[in-house]
Amino acid sequence: MPMLVDVSLLPTATTRGKIIVPANRIALVTGANQGMGRQVAEKLAADGVAVYVGSRDLARGKEVAAQIGAGASALQLDVTDTASVAAAADQIRTDAGRLDLLVNNAAISTTRTGPFAMVDRRALARVSTAPLDEMRSVWEVNVFGVLTVYQAMLPLLRESPHARIVNVTSALGSLTLAADPHSGLRSTFEPIYSASKTALNAVTLAMMIELEETDIKVNLVSPGFARTALVNFEGTESVEDAAREIVRVASLGPDGPTGTFTTWDGVPLPW
Template sequence: MPAQRTALVTGANQGMGHQVARELVADGATVYVGSRDHARGAAAARAIGEGAVALQLDVTDAASVAAAAERIGREAGCLDLLVNNAAVATTRTGVRDVAELRASAAPTRVPLEEVRAVWEVNAFGPLAVTQAVLPLLRRSPDARIVNVTSALGSLGLAADPSSPQRPLFDPVYAASKAALDALTLSLMVELEGSGIKVNLVSPGFARTALVGFQGTETVESAAREVVRVARLGPDGPTGTFTTWQGVDVPW
């Protein structure tokens, strides 16, 4: 990764985002650690060390998004890398495990309020942040957007009767990631030839709070493709959709 770059990682106070921010700072980048709760973001930035800057950012709040973009512009002048990582699997409390979460997300009975709330974070949030910081990305000679999705959102896999992903496709988390994939593809199309690269990454099933720490991979392992793509320089590809194993995902 080129030195002296400025990055924003949303949802970076814990889990995948925190790991990505940590590795980018180790590369020499200045990383704005986006966190809905400023105190938690400040603690995360201190844990990462010099080069990490706490930034209050609620991706569902227009005023928060605008204030974050204004601050980055005022302090850094431009933005070289945006990692849209912030996500939720549910807004409900008291969900005991992944199995219960999936059962409660069945399309015939899930409350629409739950669908809307998750989509606000996972789909509309990344688009809102991207729109807000796009003028700062345009000022960079080597700008890249990395959207963190899930292979569960792949319509190609969900439509395949032989795919193990098919039974896991739901209208809440999985469909919100399918929507993010579609929004990312629209960004790829619009920004072709602009100099701003756009990539989509499905990380591994990490042991993070998103899944009640019931994942199968360490955060370090699960985040490796997000980090690899985030480190790509000006000659790196755009328009890719890859998994944590570094292979292409069907849209």
Template sequence: MPNDIARLALITGANQGVGLRVAEELVSHGTTVLLGARDLARGQAAAARIGSGAIPIRIDLTDEGSIAAAAARIRQDYGRLDLLVNNAAIAQAARGDRTPDGSRDRNLASRASISEMRAVWNTNVFGTLAVYQAMLPLLRESEDARIVNVTSGLGSLTDNADHAYPYRSYYGPVYPASKAALNAITLAMMIELEGTPVKVNLVSPAFTATNLNGYAGAESVEDGSREVVRVALLGPDGPSGTFTRWEDQPIPW
């Protein structure tokens, strides 16, 4: 496989929702995108929809073997990675109402299922960190490397501590706290990579209507993905260490 492509990105959870939209946009800007999907068949279907420049790759954030295999394939085929978009996430493990209103009461701290919390955190927190650890050596081979972690404004501890915050009642230990933890490990990445060529940014795509929330979001996938795309396309002179929503609005930690 060629090593002369202009820019190579890996997006996890790229077969639907925000991940798919970001993949479409990056391909349209000349980036070769590896579409990460737990189910390779779904990744293949998404890649076929996008066309040239989109390549499916199996990666399951709960399966360290699949993460290692993906990293090995990227090294063998390309020798580097220029952009990592950690997008894959789940809101709940059990079947049922995925909307914020439908899941709020059962996800209160006094009622939340510990097993479900473990399952959600295993993907959103530990899985994301595992991907980072596996892909960092490949990112270090790039002359212009960037990591974009896709989070949620629901994970802002500062906002949730404010009684005036309109989504404060949705904060609980399953999904929102998993995003707070993701923010925390992203900060650890930022600190580790300070002074290196690898840049790290944290982005909230807003309350986007996707399968994650039972399509209850107020923003379209197109609108909700804009900030992820903007930050992913920042050049070598672009900032690192930011936490933003559209358009370049800082979010408090």
């Protein structure tokens, strides 16, 4: 099985049984074969982190990992497939024996394919007309997928001396902002994508509470409105700018804060 890093180059690496434990940090970024996830994986790798590029399509993951270069390794990972997630966890355990950083980035906004303007997506996502099958599919990725990955990777995170989980959400999921008549985000709140992020926020809060007596840190980040496929490339920020808070929080050391919920420019967000 391919090793994540060349341990011969790491004189401080140690062994646990027959497993080689690399000395540098080990990260998994889900949905890392494009967009925000790819940007985060690339930045982490550039900072010396050994990064698993989680990708539902392994071939695409390998292509991106090769483009990122040293420190990146493709990992087949479909967050909606429990067998795929379990296999990914087994691979990381075999390769490295632990996980230091988990970035739950994989998400979808619709199941529709091809160009589909955001205004049309929102029109079809009204509570009175939202297709329930599409809602279930989006929630399967954005909510249950994150929970599935969390449960599978938690034993590996517990093996780390200072682990961190970063869940990527959206300000659209803030109930406080949606309930505020003066908020510009109020009119965009709908039950498919927005509410899936509300549910993700709630799941993340539950993670924070579960792990608050441990050394595992949990953070929630709403990236910028980036020009990615998730929003039909209608975003207003570059992927580099939009992803910077994810990278910053993911790069925090063991003394960095836990339990935070921040925007792409580092401003605290209301739940």
